[in-house]
Amino acid sequence: MAKMSKSPWVLHYDAASCNGCDIEVLACLTPVYDAERFGVINTGDPKHADIFLITGGINEQCKDVVKQLYDQMPNPKVVVAVGICACSGGVFKETYNILGGADQVVPVDVYVPGCAARPESIIDGIVKAIGILDEKKAALKEGRLDEYEAAHCKKKQQEVEA
Amino acid sequence: MSTRSIVPFGPQHPVLPEPIHLDLVIEDEKIVEAIPSIGFVHRGLESLVNKREFTEYVYVAERICGICSFLHGASYCDAVERVMQIELPGRAKYLRTIWAEMSRIHSHLLWLGLLADAFGFESLFMQAWRIREKVLDMLEASTGGRCIFSVNCVGGVLKDMDASMLKGFVQELDKMEIQVRAMEKTFLSDATVNNRLRGVGILTKQQAHELGATGPFMRASGINRDTRKLGYYAYGDLEFEPIISNDCDSYARCEVRIREIYQSFDLIRQAVAKIPDGDIAVPVKGNPDGESFVRVEQPRGEAVYYLKADGTKFIDRFRVRTPTFANIPAMLETLKGCDYADVPIMVLTIDPCISCTER
Numbered sequence: 001m002a003k004m005s006k007s008p009w010v011l012h013y014d015a016a017s018c019n020g021c022d023i024e025v026l027a028c029l030t031p032v033y034d035a036e037r038f039g040v041i042n043t044g045d046p047k048h049a050d051i052f053l054i055t056g057g058i059n060e061q062c063k064d065v066v067k068q069l070y071d072q073m074p075n076p077k078v079v080v081a082v083g084i085c086a087c088s089g090g091v092f093k094e095t096y097n098i099l100g101g102a103d104q105v106v107p108v109d110v111y112v113p114g115c116a117a118r119p120e121s122i123i124d125g126i127v128k129a130i131g132i133l134d135e136k137k138a139a140l141k142e143g144r145l146d147e148y149e150a151a152h153c154k155k156k157q158q159e160v161e162a
Numbered sequence: 163m164s165t166r167s168i169v170p171f172g173p174q175h176p177v178l179p180e181p182i183h184l185d186l187v188i189e190d191e192k193i194v195e196a197i198p199s200i201g202f203v204h205r206g207l208e209s210l211v212n213k214r215e216f217t218e219y220v221y222v223a224e225r226i227c228g229i230c231s232f233l234h235g236a237s238y239c240d241a242v243e244r245v246m247q248i249e250l251p252g253r254a255k256y257l258r259t260i261w262a263e264m265s266r267i268h269s270h271l272l273w274l275g276l277l278a279d280a281f282g283f284e285s286l287f288m289q290a291w292r293i294r295e296k297v298l299d300m301l302e303a304s305t306g307g308r309c310i311f312s313v314n315c316v317g318g319v320l321k322d323m324d325a326s327m328l329k330g331f332v333q334e335l336d337k338m339e340i341q342v343r344a345m346e347k348t349f350l351s352d353a354t355v356n357n358r359l360r361g362v363g364i365l366t367k368q369q370a371h372e373l374g375a376t377g378p379f380m381r382a383s384g385i386n387r388d389t390r391k392l393g394y395y396a397y398g399d400l401e402f403e404p405i406i407s408n409d410c411d412s413y414a415r416c417e418v419r420i421r422e423i424y425q426s427f428d429l430i431r432q433a434v435a436k437i438p439d440g441d442i443a444v445p446v447k448g449n450p451d452g453e454s455f456v457r458v459e460q461p462r463g464e465a466v467y468y469l470k471a472d473g474t475k476f477i478d479r480f481r482v483r484t485p486t487f488a489n490i491p492a493m494l495e496t497l498k499g500c501d502y503a504d505v506p507i508m509v510l511t512i513d514p515c516i517s518c519t520e521r
């Protein structure tokens with residue numbers, strides 16, 4: 001497990017999800033799983049957020065909303081695709097209205113599988129995202145965030161190809 | 163005279179777990195009109211009936227919505243069973259009833275939490291969700307899933323619950339009831355909650371009738387109608403009366419939903435006492451050919467399913483009219499004249515499920 005250097009604030013947006021992953025994202029923060037006790041707060045404001053949780057696939061209408069929310073978030077920022085729909089389109093992939101996963105519009109750093117994604121795996125994804133957030137923060141300080149993102153992108157592509 | 167301005171509300175808003183967009187026309191702090199636009203979660207999954215076999219489509223039907231998933235799956239199966247004239251075994255009917263009522267408890271507790279969150283009562287929100295986790299544990303123990311259960315199939319159900327499990331559930335529900343009763347005091351008697359809910363968002367009986375409201379939203383306006391009274395699944399054998407209130411405001415909607423949780427506890431107890439032994443599913447042969455309509459009472463109100471099959475393994479047309487879709491016109495009516503600060507409460511008191519609405 002990555003060392004927690006800060007308590008991340010998360011922004012959650014339901015792109016075109018069935019609600020299953022959304023209520024599991026909330027269940028992460030409420031009793032039993034209770035990530036809020038570590039200071040993880042679900043904020044409604046993109047300008048306060050470190051981690052962007054996207055649930056559901058992307059359709060024509062929510063495409064711009066997701067893009068806008070991502071652009072409004074300050075650097076460094078990490079995007080987590082929660083659930084199989086956000087990863088690839090999932091069960092709705094073949095419908096006429098779904099363009100695909102969240103990576104169609106914004107760069108995704110962590111993919112959390114599952115239908116609906118279980119709170120344990122979502123928390124796992126957030127923990128992974130904190131590690132990436134730290135790396136990005138260090139890169140930003142040294143003024144090489146673009147470089148880092150490009151290398152990160154390439155690495156992910158190689159993983160996909162392999 | 164004050165000037166009018168338009169404030170956009172949503173699609174991304176701190177109080178909304180789901181995207182709906184309202185253009186609020188306001189004069190000072192009062193809402194004059196609300197213009198909705200939907201379609202942010204439209205996936206077009208009704209079209210998938212042409213790509214998935216009718217026995218497989220039940221898994222897609224469940225994913226219409228993650229909160230009312232059980233009833234969507236069960237109702238789709240019900241629609242196919244009616245076309246194919248399959249009579250369900252008694253035990254399957256009872257099992258569906260028990261799971262449907264558990265889903266209702268989980269959905270209403272979820273809603274109570276979100277309502278508390280909307281008026282800024284964080285600890286109450288956490289309390290409601292803490293109790294809800296108990297139902298999710300039961301659903302997980304019996305079906306294997308927390309949101310999507312995948313336990314229905316055409317001709318019955320896939321999993322059985324044995325006697326010891328059912329007994330354990332009833333004991334667990336008794337414990338839960340004590341917790342809900344403790345929480346109810348805060349929702350119904352606390353002064354701060356009362357101030358936010360009493361007299362807010364009036365929907366008269368006449369308006370509810372004319373605008374076609376449904377579910378707890380309608381019953382809180384004094385209309386006595388509950389689709390469960392049709393007696394589908396095992397509801398015909400169980401004793402219950404629809405819960406209504408004549409206050410017509412947000413407080414009444416909260417009260418109706420809390421009392422419906424107790425009703426669901428009671429229905430599960432009755433069902434567990436009466437459940438017959440036997441098979442949980444019947445084998446299905448051939449393909450469906452014909453049309454059917456199914457009406458069920460979901461946690462949010464009455465849902466109508468239409469299914470048309472043409473004798474092939476793919477269904478020709480499947481259509482769902484969901485309760486939130488019926489409730490939106492009535493919600494817009496309650497928004498008129500309310501304070502800007504009350505908009506989140508107004509939007510939440512219909513218990514919006516946008517994923518259902520837009521599919």
